[in-house]
Amino acid sequence: MQSSDEFFNKNLQQNKNIVGISAAIIVNDSVIWSNGFGYADKFNNVPMTTNTIVNMGSITKTFTSLSVMQLQQRGSLNINDPLNSYLTDFRPKTKNIDIKDITVRSVLTHTSGIQPDIWKNSDLKSGKYTDVLGYINDTYITYPPGMVGLYSNAGYNILGTLVKTVSKQDYAAYVHQNIFAPLGMSQSGFAMDGLKYRSKIYLGGNEVEEYELRDIASGGIYTNINDFSKYAIELMKAYNGESSSIIDSPTIREMFSLQNQNVPIESNKKGLGWFMFKNDSNFAVYHAGSAGFAQAKLLLIPKSKFAVIVMTNSAEGGAIAEEFCFSFLKKYQLSITDLFPAPITGKIHSSSTPIKLSRHSLKRYLGNYAQEEGYIKVILEKDRLRLIDGERQYFLTPLSRDEFLPTEIFPNDSLAERSNKRFVFKKINNENFLFQRIGDREYESGLKLKNVDRSVWENKTGKYRHFGYQMLIGDTKFKEAEIYISEDNVLMMKLTTFGSVRHIPLRIITHDHAVTCGINAGFGGFNVSFFEKDDQKVVDFAGLTFRKDR
Incomplete structure (x- = not known):
């Protein structure tokens, strides 16, 4: 007391x-x-x-x-x-x-x-x-x-x-x-x-x-x-x-x-x-x-x-x-x-003994993995996977079919093996996810995205200004939503509030609907829909509306 x-x-x-x-x-x-x-x-x-x-x-x-x-x-x-x-x-x-x-x-x-x-x-x-x-x-x-x-x-x-x-x-x-x-x-x-x-x-x-x-x-x-x-x-x-x-x-x-x-x-x-x-x-x-x-x-x-x-x-x-x-x-x-729940990716290998995977096997992991903001890029470089996560980059050494040991790459080309960490690729309900394991903790690091059909989405890109109902408090008072396609062919939304700017990947559902990526964090898991009203292009995000400049 x-x-x-x-x-x-x-x-x-x-x-x-x-x-x-x-x-x-x-x-x-x-x-x-x-x-x-x-x-x-x-x-x-x-x-x-x-x-x-x-x-x-x-x-x-x-x-x-x-x-x-x-x-x-x-x-x-x-x-x-x-x-x-x-x-x-x-x-x-x-x-x-x-x-x-x-x-x-x-x-x-x-x-x-x-x-x-x-x-x-x-x-x-x-x-x-x-x-x-x-x-x-x-x-x-x-x-x-x-x-x-x-x-x-x-x-x-x-x-x-x-x-x-x-x-x-x-x-x-x-x-x-x-x-x-x-x-x-x-x-x-x-x-x-x-x-x-x-x-x-x-x-x-x-x-x-x-x-x-x-x-x-x-x-x-x-x-x-x-x-x-x-x-x-x-x-x-x-x-x-x-x-x-x-x-x-x-x-x-x-x-x-x-x-x-x-x-x-x-x-x-x-x-x-x-x-x-x-x-x-x-x-x-x-x-x-x-x-x-x-x-x-x-x-x-x-x-x-x-x-x-x-x-x-x-x-x-x-x-x-x-x-x-x-x-x-x-x-x-x-x-x-x-x-925290038990990891679904199973027990990580205590051994760091690598195995050999064919180039064909490695190719199925290539792509862009959406996060709450931005995305991780996995590419193939000289028969090994390279993972690019913003400023950080890793070579991935296979320890099993889906589990990889990361070696961090520094700007001066020096390398450091991260033996306490693993990246694990796993397919769930026909969706491909990337997980990160550190000890007994598991983190969902990204959902693999399909490439954008530019013929469908390019006419929806541009800046959309907020109009209509406005939130009253905190970081959910909005200014603008800009839709763009990244150089890696990922549909993105740059969301500007009165307190932040976020670059959020979008998972496409139909030609007029997408969902913000990220789970239980920030602005993840929301519908984003596209339609026309009064001859103007409109974006609806979480029930709030933005219209494109004429």
Whole structure:
């Protein structure tokens, strides 16, 4: 308790940009420590306390998944059923994908292929969470269900619509009646509830205007530490077989069980609505939330009946909130690496003994491998592979049919073998991926792209200026999208926001549709569509529009 007080007091003293934080530690169904630090309203000297209400952001998704699982517990739905068996209006575009493979479970685990977000009318004044279903129907499913873990706010807003459709009750009303009320969370709700004791929010230590999200089912719940603790305690009680007013033990145990061990392209272990730290000794479930500038973190270690919660009203407070939560992992035989899934590329060869592959065998790896920004180029040079990744270059020595040992090439032509690293080529669902292995960690380094048909795409190249609905905050306030074809015949989008410039490769789906590359990072996994409106060429990216200069 003393060290927790000292941790937050020290961090607020050292970082004046962090205005307010509240936190709690729970052991054996009791809050053993909770406190507030700094200010909820700096200008008026209102202190941050355990009663101060903050937006929990994406931790809302755990409430949405709980709502869906309550409906399954009552027999109203089955998460293994196709989503469109309950939402008949769910009709996204597909190519070589059966829409019936998109199950409720796949949406809960972020493996449905639904793109990460739709930014059109994304504030509460302009749109409703139920609008997202219609917007997604104008997009292509990005990957076959079960192939890629692609974190999707849009998917969880569609789950909010599912809750509304099946329960015949608006999502917010459902959560109030079926979660908040039974738990006595009387100080919790949504932006439209007009909650008292809400904190101001801050960026760089300065107060900024509250940005109310349309997406109430993926990030819209407001609460305080006292109410939040009731939620954490109840979930752990149910997990441990105690009677619960909101969920039974078998259902919460399913939610807290590993769901994505067979997903080939994945970055984190996941349960149903939760991220998971898991090893042979113990497990924890975790979720973080960010809503513009307010942030929250929730870590539960159910078997040990331990939980920690942190909420902050400052954009810069997220890092110390996470540090505080993760500092308890070791005490319960866990570590940060327990969050990462086992590599799908198998066990790397401890031996560095090379094998001989024919020129013909090596040729199948040649090409451009798209990343979140830019791409890796693999070429054949004197019967060996050369990998070019921006400023870094490697010769690749085969250790098996698909696994290669990299030797780094420096500008002065000196070489250095990187024996702790491997590059692995792997085919998944008829798509070719490049993985990088460092020890036991695996990183998806790129998706092999097909060359562009210039006769189709050259007339779509050029600069497109933003028009129409504009985002209000952060790095998602846009200026321009420039479409061009690189010298290596890769379709690219140069995306300019008010804070960054990014060169993003595009994976072509049809002659008028593409998807940004990169998974769970930056602006990856979004549809980009091309059409004409009022005799002008238009690009739609994530629901925002750009038109070409005449």
